[in-house]
Amino acid sequence: ETGVTQTPRHLVMGMTNKKSLKCEQHLGHNAMYWYKQSAKKPLELMFVYSLEERVENNSVPSRFSPECPNSSHLFLHLHTLQPEDSALYLCASSQEDTSEAFFGQGTRLTVV
Amino acid sequence: AQSVTQLDSQVPVFEEAPVELRCNYSSSVSVYLFWYVQYPNQGLQLLLKYLSGSTLVESINGFEAEFNKSQTSFHLRKPSVHISDTAEYFCAVRPRRFNAGKSTFGDGTTLTVKP
Numbered sequence: 001e002t003g004v005t006q007t008p009r010h011l012v013m014g015m016t017n018k019k020s021l022k023c024e025q026h027l028g029h030n031a032m033y034w035y036k037q038s039a040k041k042p043l044e045l046m047f048v049y050s051l052e053e054r055v056e057n058n059s060v061p062s063r064f065s066p067e068c069p070n071s072s073h074l075f076l077h078l079h080t081l082q083p084e085d086s087a088l089y090l091c092a093s094s095q096e097d098t099s100e101a102f103f104g105q106g107t108r109l110t111v112v
Numbered sequence: 113a114q115s116v117t118q119l120d121s122q123v124p125v126f127e128e129a130p131v132e133l134r135c136n137y138s139s140s141v142s143v144y145l146f147w148y149v150q151y152p153n154q155g156l157q158l159l160l161k162y163l164s165g166s167t168l169v170e171s172i173n174g175f176e177a178e179f180n181k182s183q184t185s186f187h188l189r190k191p192s193v194h195i196s197d198t199a200e201y202f203c204a205v206r207p208r209r210f211n212a213g214k215s216t217f218g219d220g221t222t223l224t225v226k227p
Contacts, residue, residue: 004155043202043217056214090155099144099163099206101215103155 003027006104021076023091032074035090114139118218133188135203143205
């Protein structure tokens, strides 16, 4: 248990569905991240929130929409996804002035 | 700008053999260095980190890594591996100043320990 909890752990959705991934951290951190991990590809940073403001958006398609309502929660809203969006989505948090990120266990997303 | 290169995508070894997973990096700013481990169907867990001070850092399960500034390397080693060490290992760097850039991860090295 790393202090970062992601739900659901597994999700299967059709291309016309709308779903949301949830991440919660109990570490008192002030920065949160979404990463995408696809098979045979490097870890991709999608979004960074610092002090609840989005500070980085790495050219992610608009069908992915993040939301950070407070420093403990981070959501990734999904709509009209494509099969190539199937991947492990990892949430992480860190304290700005310290060093390492703490990761959740991920949500395995399958788009059919 | 920074980059991380993990020189081996797959490393198969026999149980109780030594192992080295290689990591080289480049960066225009001063960085922290990390190794993370990922077991199947799980997130990444921090294995060890170099922030400052002694260039040799150790983890609680017998791994160690040495920061070599001149060679810009941070190789991970273990003198005797166990079956349970089978996992994906990621090297990462992060600028010391938080808003100087994001963390950068290598592509990962799959360590497979065979009986």
